[in-house]
Amino acid sequence: MAKEINVKEVFRIGFILFAITALAAAMLAFVNAKTKPLIDENAIIKEQNAMNSVMESAASFDEVEITADIEETAGRFGGTVEKAYLAKDASGNTVGACVITETSGYDVGIETVTGVDADNKVTGVDIIAMNETPGLGANAQNDAFKNQYIDKTGTVEVSKTAADDTHIQAISGATKTSRGVTNGVNIALSVSEKLLNGGDK
Amino acid sequence: MAIQIVSIILSALLTENFVMVKFLGICPFLGVSKKVETAVGMGMAVTFVMALASAFTWIVNRFLLIPFDLLYLQTIVFILIIAGLVQFVEMFMKKSMPSLYSALGIYLPLITTNCAVLGVTLLNVQNYPDSFIYSLLYGIFAALGFTLAIVLMAGIRENLDEDAVPESFRGFPIALITAGLMAIAFMGFSGFSI
Amino acid sequence: MPDEKKTVSSVFVNGLLKENPTFVQLLGMCPTLAVTTSLKNGLGMGLSATAVLICSNILISLLRKLIPDKVRIAAYIVIIAAFVTMIDMSLKAFLPDLASSLGLFIPLIVVNCIILARAEAFASKNSPVLSAADGLGMGLGFTGALCIISAIREFLGAGTVWGIALYGTHIAPATIVIMAPGGFIVLGLLIGTINFIAAKRKGDK
Numbered sequence: 001m002a003k004e005i006n007v008k009e010v011f012r013i014g015f016i017l018f019a020i021t022a023l024a025a026a027m028l029a030f031v032n033a034k035t036k037p038l039i040d041e042n043a044i045i046k047e048q049n050a051m052n053s054v055m056e057s058a059a060s061f062d063e064v065e066i067t068a069d070i071e072e073t074a075g076r077f078g079g080t081v082e083k084a085y086l087a088k089d090a091s092g093n094t095v096g097a098c099v100i101t102e103t104s105g106y107d108v109g110i111e112t113v114t115g116v117d118a119d120n121k122v123t124g125v126d127i128i129a130m131n132e133t134p135g136l137g138a139n140a141q142n143d144a145f146k147n148q149y150i151d152k153t154g155t156v157e158v159s160k161t162a163a164d165d166t167h168i169q170a171i172s173g174a175t176k177t178s179r180g181v182t183n184g185v186n187i188a189l190s191v192s193e194k195l196l197n198g199g200d201k
Numbered sequence: 202m203a204i205q206i207v208s209i210i211l212s213a214l215l216t217e218n219f220v221m222v223k224f225l226g227i228c229p230f231l232g233v234s235k236k237v238e239t240a241v242g243m244g245m246a247v248t249f250v251m252a253l254a255s256a257f258t259w260i261v262n263r264f265l266l267i268p269f270d271l272l273y274l275q276t277i278v279f280i281l282i283i284a285g286l287v288q289f290v291e292m293f294m295k296k297s298m299p300s301l302y303s304a305l306g307i308y309l310p311l312i313t314t315n316c317a318v319l320g321v322t323l324l325n326v327q328n329y330p331d332s333f334i335y336s337l338l339y340g341i342f343a344a345l346g347f348t349l350a351i352v353l354m355a356g357i358r359e360n361l362d363e364d365a366v367p368e369s370f371r372g373f374p375i376a377l378i379t380a381g382l383m384a385i386a387f388m389g390f391s392g393f394s395i
Numbered sequence: 396m397p398d399e400k401k402t403v404s405s406v407f408v409n410g411l412l413k414e415n416p417t418f419v420q421l422l423g424m425c426p427t428l429a430v431t432t433s434l435k436n437g438l439g440m441g442l443s444a445t446a447v448l449i450c451s452n453i454l455i456s457l458l459r460k461l462i463p464d465k466v467r468i469a470a471y472i473v474i475i476a477a478f479v480t481m482i483d484m485s486l487k488a489f490l491p492d493l494a495s496s497l498g499l500f501i502p503l504i505v506v507n508c509i510i511l512a513r514a515e516a517f518a519s520k521n522s523p524v525l526s527a528a529d530g531l532g533m534g535l536g537f538t539g540a541l542c543i544i545s546a547i548r549e550f551l552g553a554g555t556v557w558g559i560a561l562y563g564t565h566i567a568p569a570t571i572v573i574m575a576p577g578g579f580i581v582l583g584l585l586i587g588t589i590n591f592i593a594a595k596r597k598g599d600k
Contacts, residue, residue, distance in 0.1 A: 013463045020462075020470050024277060024477035031481045032273040038488035046491070106391070107217075108328060129495055133432075136570055173570060222575050224429035228508055231424060273484065276502045277476035284472055313472075316425045316506040323502055369590035370583075373421055377583030384576035 054115035054124030105180030114188030137177030226317030244348025255340025410532025417540035437545030445534025
């Protein structure tokens with residue numbers, strides 16, 4: 001191999017590499033422009049569907065600003081509030097609240113939607129996203145597990161043996177996931193109590 | 202803050218070990234784990250590159266991709282940064298640290314296609330987009346977790362060579378089964394989080 | 396290796412069986428282990444990788460005389476990463492459920508050694524048509540392997556195949572099989588068995 005550097009050669013190589021990269025970036029920009037609206041729309045549809053399924057009595061949802069107070073409440077249960085909505089019926093009365101939370105189970109990123117009615121009772125729970133183990137934690141997606149939360153109020157706890165008024169029964173082999181979802185529900189319960197009874201119109 | 206740091210270290214090193222739990226970096230884990238010595242070399246090279254990659258990609262993501270709304274270029278930009286870094290580290294080592302280069306040199310080009318490196322940078326921007334320190338820590342300890350797994354594996358495989366393993370299971374298959382048993386052991390750490 | 400004449404079908408079969416990327420060449424182990432927890436995921440991953448492999452093989456083959464030798468790996472990586480990102484965005488737009496269950500492993504197709512290995516070993520030396528056949532064969536070989544592994548793991552570990560419950564609630568499935576250790580062990584046993592069968596057939600001849 002010759003040691004001398006051929007300037008022309010270097011420029012040629014650089015130019016070709018640059019052309020390939022530019023071409024790749026252009027193609028990506030094009031595909032991104034085509035798919036971005038669809039991706040955003042998918043996320044919104046998914047959220048809407050989940051909210052409708054946890055709060056059947058609601059006709060529309062008004063997004064509420066997430067205050068430092070709400071964030072602090074979520075922090076107490078080791079999670080965050082992604083979005084919070086007030087649920088309105090067809091004539092515009094507030095019938096409850098919907099809170100989207102993010103908590104951790106076996107892995108990070110359990111996104112839960114919880115509907116809470118005006119009496120501070122859970123109307124339904126749905127999980128939008130999670131990375132839990134299929135066959136174990138992912139069983140949290142089953143209705144049998146999610147429906148345990150309905151009508152719970154105050155603070156829900158996880159039991160390994162049996163469910164009662166304040167406890168839900170953990171998925172066998174996936175206590176951490178069960179705790180993660182429960183934390184999300186508890187955040188939702190305390191946040192909606194603030195939203196619904198805390199003088200909010 | 203302190204608790205968060207301990208929790209990142211524990212999860213990156215043990216409970217979410219890249220190789221044993223997340224299945225990242227399997228190719229070098231199986232390919233370069235025949236001898237403890239080479240395994241240590243590979244582990245060190247990966248740690249070096251992963252720490253640098255975590256730092257660089259975080260900066261690029263935070264100050265270029267996010268402000269210009271170019272998040273869709275993440276994968277392509279990150280892999281180029283990693284490839285560039287590996288090349289740079291290789292040239293730098295060759296010139297200024299020839300002894301280290303002769304020990305690690307042959308592993309360096311392999312690191313570009315080690316999915317643990319690209320994996321850690323993508324996980325970092327997903328989990329810690331706002332914290333440089335957390336990203337860097339996660340990168341370093343995930344790499345040390347990789348090193349731990351590969352060195353342990355090499356220790357086992359060195360002895361495995363002399364055992365009476367059925368002919369068709371020699372080499373790769375028995376290594377995979379060994380890895381499976383190690384993964385079971387690593388599951389024992391899963392209660393270990395803060 | 397004998398210098399036999401390459402035809403589209405011979406190249407295709409070669410990728411699918413003789414040099415199966417997963418069972419014979421042992422490439423692309425990370426996605427093989429990580430996403431084979433259910434048949435749907437395995438098939439999704441396999442087809443995504445196949446799409447990337449075909450596209451990158453064709454483009455690299457077309458550009459093979461243009462790409463300078465010194466920077467060929469960098470050029471390949473850029474091309475592959477571009478296709479992977481396109482697949483990633485399309486999946487998110489059209490199949491959001493699959494995209495979320497494959498998660499990180501879609502962008503990680505970039506570093507799947509199968510794709511770079513085929514670019515370097517095949518596409519950079521052969522015509523676009525042959526490269527496309529090679530991409531299809533290798534891709535489907537990879538997909539087939541993922542389907543076999545994921546069907547076994549899903550059946551033993553979750554008691555379902557393609558999400559359909561196969562043996563009631565009376566027998567508890569061995570969940571460990573779809574967790575991390577199960578992935579290693581199932582793949583190890585499978586490759587061992589294939590070696591065994593291959594050795595036996597050779598012995599018979």
